[in-house]
Amino acid sequence: MTSEEICEQIWQMGKQARAAAHGLAKLTTEDKNRILLAMADGLVAHEAEILEANELDLAAADDLGLTDAMKDRLRLDSDRVAAMAQGIREVAELHDPTGEIIREWTRPNGIRLQKKRTPIGTIGIIFESRPNVTADAAVLCFKTGNATILRGGKEAIHSNRAIAAALAAGGKPAGLPENSIQLIPFTDRESVRHLCEMDTYLDLIIPRGGAGLIEAVVGMARMPVIKHYDGICHVFVDKDADLDMAEAIVINSKCQKPSVCNALETLLIHRSVAAEFAPQIAQTLSAKNVELRGDEEFLKLAGIDSVVAATEEDWTTEYLDYILAVKIVDDLDAAISHINHYGSKHTDVIVTTNEEAADRFQLEVDSACVFWNSSTRFSDGAEFGFGAEIGISTDKLHARGPMALEELCSYKYLAFGTGQVK
Numbered sequence: 001m002t003s004e005e006i007c008e009q010i011w012q013m014g015k016q017a018r019a020a021a022h023g024l025a026k027l028t029t030e031d032k033n034r035i036l037l038a039m040a041d042g043l044v045a046h047e048a049e050i051l052e053a054n055e056l057d058l059a060a061a062d063d064l065g066l067t068d069a070m071k072d073r074l075r076l077d078s079d080r081v082a083a084m085a086q087g088i089r090e091v092a093e094l095h096d097p098t099g100e101i102i103r104e105w106t107r108p109n110g111i112r113l114q115k116k117r118t119p120i121g122t123i124g125i126i127f128e129s130r131p132n133v134t135a136d137a138a139v140l141c142f143k144t145g146n147a148t149i150l151r152g153g154k155e156a157i158h159s160n161r162a163i164a165a166a167l168a169a170g171g172k173p174a175g176l177p178e179n180s181i182q183l184i185p186f187t188d189r190e191s192v193r194h195l196c197e198m199d200t201y202l203d204l205i206i207p208r209g210g211a212g213l214i215e216a217v218v219g220m221a222r223m224p225v226i227k228h229y230d231g232i233c234h235v236f237v238d239k240d241a242d243l244d245m246a247e248a249i250v251i252n253s254k255c256q257k258p259s260v261c262n263a264l265e266t267l268l269i270h271r272s273v274a275a276e277f278a279p280q281i282a283q284t285l286s287a288k289n290v291e292l293r294g295d296e297e298f299l300k301l302a303g304i305d306s307v308v309a310a311t312e313e314d315w316t317t318e319y320l321d322y323i324l325a326v327k328i329v330d331d332l333d334a335a336i337s338h339i340n341h342y343g344s345k346h347t348d349v350i351v352t353t354n355e356e357a358a359d360r361f362q363l364e365v366d367s368a369c370v371f372w373n374s375s376t377r378f379s380d381g382a383e384f385g386f387g388a389e390i391g392i393s394t395d396k397l398h399a400r401g402p403m404a405l406e407e408l409c410s411y412k413y414l415a416f417g418t419g420q421v422k
Contacts, residue, residue: 001186001188003190006186006188006190006191006194007190007194010184010191010194010195010198011194011198011201013149013179013182013184014122014149014195014198014200014201014202015201016178016179016182017122017147017148017149017179017180017182017201017202018121018122018147018201019179020147020177020178020179020180021119021121021122021145021146021147021180023177023180024119024142024145024146024147024177024180025118025119025145027145027175027177029096029098031175032092032096032142032143032145033092033093033096034174034175035142035171035174035175035176036088036089036091036092036139036142036143036171037088037089037092037174038170038171038173038174038176039088039138039139039167039170039171039174039176040085040086040088040089040092040170041085041170042166042167042168042169042170042171043081043084043085043088043135043163043166043167043170044081044082044085045166045169045170046162046165046166046169046170047078047081049162049165049166050076050081050159050162050163050166051076051077051078051081052162053158053159053161053162054074054075054076054131054158054159054162056158057074057131057155057156057157057158057159058071058074058075060155061074061155064154064155066129066155067320067321068321069258069259069320069321069322070129070155070259070320072259073129073130073259073260074129074130074131074155074156074159076131076132076159080132083132084132084135084136084163087132087135087136087139087382088135088139090382091139091140091143091405092143094143094386094405095405096143096144096405097117097144097405097406097409098117098118098119098144098145098409099116099117099118100116100117101114101115101116101117102115102116102117102411103115109420110417110418110420111415111416111417111420112415112416112417113413113414113415113416114413114414114415114416115411115412115413116411116412116413116414117406117409117410117411118145118409118410118411118412119144119145119146119408119409119410120144120146120203120204120408120409120410121146121147121203121204121410122146122147122148122149122201122202122203122204123141123146123147123148123149123202123203123204123205123206123408124148124149124150124151124195124198124202124204124205124206125137125141125148125149125150125151125205125206125207125208125390126151126192126195126205126206126207126208126209126213126217127150127151127152127153127207127208127209128152128153128155128156128208128209128210128213129153129155129156129209130156131152131156131159131160131163132163133152133208134150134152134159134160134163134164134167134183135163135167136389136390137150137206137390138150138164138167138181139167140389140390140404140405140408141181141390141408142176142180142181143405144405144408144409146408147179147180147181147182148180148181148182149182149183149184149195149202150164150181150182150183150184151183151184151187151191151192151195152183152184152187153187153209154187157186157187160183161183161185164181164183167181168181192213192216192217192220193220196217196220196221196222196223197220197222198222198223199222199223202223203223203224204223204224204225204226205217205221205223205224205225205226206225206226206228206390206391206403207225207227207228208228208391209228210230211229211230214227214228214229224398226391226393226395226398226399226403227393227394227395228261228391228392228393228394229344229345229346229394230261230318230344230346231260231261231262231263231265231318231344231346231347231392232265232266232316232317232318232342232343232344232346233253233261233262233263233264233265233266233343233344233346233347233348233349233376233379234264234265234266234267234268234335234338234339234343234348234349235249235250235253235264235266235267235268235348235349235350235351235376236268236269236270236329236332236335236339236348236349236350236351236361237250237267237268237269237270237273237277237351238270238273238332238335238350238351238352238354238357239270239271239272239273239331239352239354240352240353240354240357241270241273241277241351241352241353242351242353243273243276243277243280245351245373246277246281246351247277247280247281247284249349249351249373249374249375250264250267250281250285251284251285251288252375252377253349253375253376253377254267254285254290254322254324255285255288255290255322256375256377257377258319258320258321258322259320259321260320260377261318261320261346261392262346262347262376262377262378262379262380262392263320263376263377264324264376265317265318265319265324265325266314266315266324266325266326266327266342266343267281267324267325267326267327268326268327268328268329268335268338268339269281269298269326269327269328269329270328270329270330270331270332270335271297271328271329271330271331274297274298274301274328275301278298278301278302278303278326278328279301279302279303279304281326282298282301282302282303282304282307282326283303283304285324286304286306288322289322290322290323290324291306291308291322291323291324292306292307292308292324292326293307293308293309293310293311293314293323293324293325293326294307294308294309294310294325294326294327295309295310295326295327295328296309297328298310298326298327298328301328302326307326310325310326310327315327315338315342316342318344332357332360332361335350335361336360336361336364336365339365339367340364340365340366343365343367344394345366345367345368345394346367346368346369346379346392346394347367347368347369347370347371347376347379347392348361348365348367348369348370348371348376349370349371349372349373349374349375349376350362350370350371350372350373351373352372352373358372358373367394368392368393368394368400368401369392369401369402379392379401379402380392380402381402381403381404384402384404386402386404386405389402389403389404390403390404390407390408391403393407
């Protein structure tokens with residue numbers, strides 16, 4: 001396609017999305033839930049086409065240089081398609097926040113005011129690798145009355161097309177408004193630029209992917225951007241930690257699914273327990289084929305030869321793989337300082353039996369999710385009870401942490417008068 005053709009098609013999609021958003025705002029919760037259930041059925045009914053398309057993407061994965069972890073994020077099977085469909089059904093069961101009155105009050109002049117939750121309007125979502133985002137993003141935006149333009153990466157283009165087609169095939173007979181969910185069918189990089197410049201029709205852009213993609217979108221966007229930067233997540237094992245609990249939390253945080261943004265990337269160990277815990281965790285992680293990159297003190301204490309010396313870059317790296325950076329720190333203050341300096345404001349954990357230390361950690365660590373004695377893997381919309389999530393925002397405005405239905409809403413003020421004038 002020529003540059004002019006790409007531009008024309010993107011802007012036409014924007015115009016269609018704006019028109020669709022007006023229609024979506026009129027749907028009742030019952031209408032939306034009926035359509036969502038039909039969309040879930042559409043995914044199941046078209047499973048064969050989705051898996052066939054996914055095989056095409058997987059066949060090209062090596063040529064695109066995808067790691068094993070990235071291939072795992074890309075791969076679909078019957079269970080994952082069923083999980084996508086179940087996720088849609090769960091969204092249908094969730095409370096619809098649109099139309100909710102956030103606050104209501106009456107002024108001395110008798111005017112009654114309401115602050116009411118409303119759809120944002122039109123949302124562009126740019127994402128990489130994980131084809132399930134096509135379904136998750138589409139249905140969350142639909143539930144909140146937002147029209148969506150989705151732009152996936154080239155590594156999942158066949159899967160994304162098949163999923164979008166299945167959602168449409170299921171939803172349209174049930175009343176899915178035309179153009180309320182649109183997928184850009186090509187992966188030319190110019191499409192991202194045109195989306196970012198289309199503030200006439202798009203109210204918000206949400207990029208989900210690597211730092212390079214997010215920085216490019218932030219640099220080009222003419223509308224607000226909700227960013228999902230790197231998940232450089234930490235676990236700090238305090239001097240008062242239950243070390244068996246700490247081991248279980250570290251293993252789960254790193255190994256349960258290392259290719260996701262809420263996986264552990266840096267382990268911090270209090271010097272008081274390092275002599276005992278460092279060799280314990282090093283042995284366990286090595287047995288699970290985790291490559292350890294440690295500071296000088298951890299190298300001495302680990303007791304195994306396979307530990308690699310960490311560099312400054314390791315403290316700011318999101319590996320998304322079986323690699324873990326490990327550092328021994330002097331105390332709680334040093335752990336907090338390290339996290340606030342090197343972290344990405346995503347998810348950080350303290351393991352301790354000391355409530356005062358936990359309180360300080362949760363107060364002073366400046367991240368979207370700060371946990372006490374639990375795995376980083378619980379930083380997730382579904383685990384929070386939100387259903388499918390649009391992503392985990394590392395911003396502070398207007399959404400932070402797992403971003404689900406309420407975060408896909410704005411609000412408006414309504415005034416009810418009896419003829420008052422100023």
